[in-house]
Amino acid sequence: MIAVPMPHQLILDSTEQIWADFRIATLARNVSQPYGLLIGYWMGTSGGKIAWLEPQPPRLPKVERASWIWGKQQLLTPGLIDCHTHCVYGGNRADEWERRLSGESYQTIAASGGGILSTVRATRLASEEALVASAALRVGSFLAEGVTTMEIKSGYGLNMESELKMLRVARRLAVDFGIDVEPTLLAAHAVPPEYHGRSDDYVQWVCRDMIPAAKEHCTAVDVFCESIAFTVAQSTQVLQTALDCGLKIKTHAEQLSHQGFATVAAKMGALSVDHIEFLPEVDCQILARCGTVATLLPGAFYYLRETQKPPVKRLLAEAVPIAVSTDCNPGSSPILSLRAAANLACVLFGLTPEQAIMAITRNAADALGIAQRCGTIEVGKDADLAIWDVSSPAEICYALGGNPCVASFKRAKRIRTQFLN
Numbered sequence: 001m002i003a004v005p006m007p008h009q010l011i012l013d014s015t016e017q018i019w020a021d022f023r024i025a026t027l028a029r030n031v032s033q034p035y036g037l038l039i040g041y042w043m044g045t046s047g048g049k050i051a052w053l054e055p056q057p058p059r060l061p062k063v064e065r066a067s068w069i070w071g072k073q074q075l076l077t078p079g080l081i082d083c084h085t086h087c088v089y090g091g092n093r094a095d096e097w098e099r100r101l102s103g104e105s106y107q108t109i110a111a112s113g114g115g116i117l118s119t120v121r122a123t124r125l126a127s128e129e130a131l132v133a134s135a136a137l138r139v140g141s142f143l144a145e146g147v148t149t150m151e152i153k154s155g156y157g158l159n160m161e162s163e164l165k166m167l168r169v170a171r172r173l174a175v176d177f178g179i180d181v182e183p184t185l186l187a188a189h190a191v192p193p194e195y196h197g198r199s200d201d202y203v204q205w206v207c208r209d210m211i212p213a214a215k216e217h218c219t220a221v222d223v224f225c226e227s228i229a230f231t232v233a234q235s236t237q238v239l240q241t242a243l244d245c246g247l248k249i250k251t252h253a254e255q256l257s258h259q260g261f262a263t264v265a266a267k268m269g270a271l272s273v274d275h276i277e278f279l280p281e282v283d284c285q286i287l288a289r290c291g292t293v294a295t296l297l298p299g300a301f302y303y304l305r306e307t308q309k310p311p312v313k314r315l316l317a318e319a320v321p322i323a324v325s326t327d328c329n330p331g332s333s334p335i336l337s338l339r340a341a342a343n344l345a346c347v348l349f350g351l352t353p354e355q356a357i358m359a360i361t362r363n364a365a366d367a368l369g370i371a372q373r374c375g376t377i378e379v380g381k382d383a384d385l386a387i388w389d390v391s392s393p394a395e396i397c398y399a400l401g402g403n404p405c406v407a408s409f410k411r412a413k414r415i416r417t418q419f420l421n
């Protein structure tokens with residue numbers, strides 16, 4: 001019999017939980033099976049981290065003090081990561097959706113006070129408590145389906161008071177739910193009404209006042225570079241200011257038209273470029289060279305009934321890491337299920353289920369710059385985990401509706417949502 005090396009005695013002594021009888025989809029690069037699947041492995045967690053992962057059960061008496069979590073052959077995956085959401089906002093835009101479906105044009109709706117600025121009005125008026133309460137319902141839905149880390153953007157305040165309010169709400173949601181939230185400043189989301197026709201002045205204010213004031217409240221800065229939002233020059237200025245303040249950067253780019261900002265942002269060190277339906281194929285090489293994640297948001301593509309698809313085949317050919325997110329927002333992507341977003345990425349954009357699961361775990365961690373602590377099941381990483389009652393990993397994003405997530409854990413602690421007891 002081959003002796004299998006076991007973890008060091010010291011590590012076993014500190015083991016608090018032993019995870020036994022799971023099929024483990026690690027999603028780790030160094031496991032060659034699809035989904036990084038390990039069968040017949042045991043895992044130990046300690047201090048909220050994965051302490052060991054071994055093909056043999058521990059036999060030493062010290063670990064008997066640990067609590068055992070029996071998987072009954074259920075699937076264990078890394079906790080899911082939603083790396084692009086706008087899930088804090090006032091009001092909603094269901095009425096607008098109804099009007100659009102009845103044939104009204106976006107321009108007519110915008111002219112009558114609809115569109116993003118209607119969400120800005122509602123968000124400015126809402127108290128911090130009201131925003132926490134409404135966002136908590138949405139966050140609860142995500143968590144019930146295995147999400148353990150979320151990015152939440154500001155961008156519906158567009159003034160000092162309300163942008164900071166949104167970032168505080170994002171932090172409070174993290175504390176209330178016991179999850180990790182990466183708060184991102186998106187003050188350059190739209191030009192607010194008080195700066196109508198003066199977008200340069202607004203960008204000056206964002207760079208001079210807003211970003212420095214927000215830097216203690218966020219980890220990254222995002223910008224919407226688009227014909228209906230900010231130019232390449234303005235967007236560059238916003239992201240450069242963020243870098244100067246020591247913040248991470250990312251961008252909404254090439255969603256509705258080709259502006260050419262995705263590659264500019266990638267060269268500046270953006271963690272991710274998001275949407276990219278209009279990214280030219282030749283630019284995929286630049287993303288690959290810069291190590292930038294391509295974040296696909298099929299929910300917005302679906303709701304806006306777009307036809308231009310992101311260059312997925314070329315991204316894959318160039319080995320650009322692809323993340324997928326809900327883009328949860330009241331206007332163009334009111335999606336409260338990361339599993340549904342992964343499903344849409346498969347059906348609409350042609351990802352395989354394995355690529356889609358990778359896109360909502362490992363690559364989503366890269367898109368947030370937090371891959372050192374989560375996104376895969378590997379020794380040394382946080383024990384952010386989800387248990388699934390499925391026979392194959394593809395089932396995680398196979399069905400629309402239903403929920404095969406049995407439980408999820410943040411640093412080995414069970415996450416509670418309104419849907420779990």
Ligand SMILES: [Zn+2]
Nearest residue numbers: 084086252327
């Ligand atoms: Zn977005």
